[in-house]
Amino acid sequence: MNLRIVGPTPLPPAVCEALARPMINHRGPEFAAMQARIVNSLKTYFQTAHEILLFTCSGTGGLEAAVVNLLSPGDTVVAVSIGVFGDRFAEIAELFGAQVHRLRFAWGSAADPDALRAKLDELANVRAVLITHNETSTATTNPLQELARAVHERSDALLVVDAISSLGAIHLPVDEWGVDVAVTGSQKVWMIPPGLAMLSVGPRAWEAYARAKMPRFYWDFKKMRDAMAKGQTAFTPGVNLYFGLDVALELMNAEGFENIRARHARVAQHTRDCAQAQGFELFANQAFASNTVTALKIPPGVDGKKWREVLRKEHDTVIAGGQKELTDKIVRIGHLGWVNEADIDACLHAMTAALVYVRAS
């Protein structure tokens, strides 16, 4: 199957093998050694000298962990949103009692650093700014460096970044840009199944942790840090996902971080170029086009659901539809993790063939 959704992404054979290994004691020395290797490699991709924590959960669990460990009910938070996942991040913070000020931008556009500056100037005591790095729902990458600059220039707010579908593939030097917590998810660039969220936690985040009063148990940063310092985890971890991640990171290290980012940029450009050459129209503002996912407008008069169904049944190719208000307007092609140009060629070819069929039927 040519699985071209935005995660889970395809698994390299070596990762599949690793996932099938016999269980081990998650409190024994093999696990400790494996976790140390994983954390060590992840620091390279997060470009951080600070702590990395791993939680057994989906990416959304990682976002919830970031919120409840840094904030107290009543805290003022700015949530920058350019799509479904930006809205979700805001909703989590609000649900746990933060005073959330949404800074929303039209779907398909990126966030404007000057608008963020203005919002921060207008509000007092902003405790945290939540930003989605790569908005999966609209295939748009925010100008995070500029947004981060705006945050630090105009406030003491923590910068908390949903990097679930970007980290490892799109440039994001966590320490250099002053990202206090960044969150990613195992089923994206990391080439393993869903079930692990990985977070970097910087020194300012730990200060915030000490005063944060939102309730937390499963997500507790300190419980996890203390356990990881002993080579363990706070609660029983997804052991076979660790096996997979250990091997996936080995593959990534062998390819090299620069090469991985270059490949994602190249494959993304290839996707956009070929899609347009085949007559498709791109959805997002191309100045902020994502290097991990591309959104195409569904051609007028075409039933997007049927198109995807024909693709799946007749061409063994799975792409994503749009979400919420984009449901009948776009389709999305994931190109992250274990992907190259040939996967995209096959996908786009199948899309065109299926389209001919859908239009004729």
Place this chain on the structure above:
Amino acid sequence: MNLRIVGPTPLPPAVCEALARPMINHRGPEFAAMQARIVNSLKTYFQTAHEILLFTCSGTGGLEAAVVNLLSPGDTVVAVSIGVFGDRFAEIAELFGAQVHRLRFAWGSAADPDALRAKLDELANVRAVLITHNETSTATTNPLQELARAVHERSDALLVVDAISSLGAIHLPVDEWGVDVAVTGSQKVWMIPPGLAMLSVGPRAWEAYARAKMPRFYWDFKKMRDAMAKGQTAFTPGVNLYFGLDVALELMNAEGFENIRARHARVAQHTRDCAQAQGFELFANQAFASNTVTALKIPPGVDGKKWREVLRKEHDTVIAGGQKELTDKIVRIGHLGWVNEADIDACLHAMTAALVYVRAS
């Protein structure tokens, strides 16, 4: 390796194969069909006609989910505790703002239904009673049927049961005993790696959900129920664990529920008999001995840590130590999931051999 901790438990080869399958779209029809099969089988083991929800997390996440979906801050809760995991359940509820009254019993004993009756008579408006069915830390199984009877006889409290290390192996008819929410974890009886928590949610629990005010997003029961009704999950699920669970349940269905429970009872009795025959002393009150784990006292003068290290290094056998105040006092042998008498014979034989070595060195 003879992995005889209390989870993760060993994986049957067919499960390993399933874990290595290529990823699929978690919002596509194959996933929906698989989830339907899984839920259908799980209902047999939970012995419930009501809803089953699956969350991507460790067992502890499942306990947190039960607490935050049923309760409001300030609610009166009785937490029955006979060990580490009973204490943890109480701690979670307290941390989210419940008024928790602990009813603790000496470690190695079971809870006394009359003491629970007295506690419920003493308190007004108890909203929930939290009980650990099988206390993994002390290898003791609570008399849940009698405890459940006490709860329903003396109160309208919800009965919330941590059945993480019992469900599927130890008799627990959820509906018949009036268990409102029961929680289990994938790495126990279910023969797959850690990373999924499975919960039954009865009608009284849904009523409680409607009025419960603890904050929840990732754990939200309704979000999950609504998504599962569409063959999906609220957030990206641990897809490869679902592959494994689907196959593991097929194996379990082929063996038959009665046979599985009988096997666990038989292997547990075998463990206790052989351990005693080899001169070991059992830790727990044997009237309440667990059928999934056995705790042995560390013989006087023996360094338990060294004993387990020799076992691991020289005999490729891994057993669990004690937790908290039992750290240097007991070791624990897990006998749940994919286990038979021969695994126990090999383990006990190795334990005796290692003991001779540790004593001599």
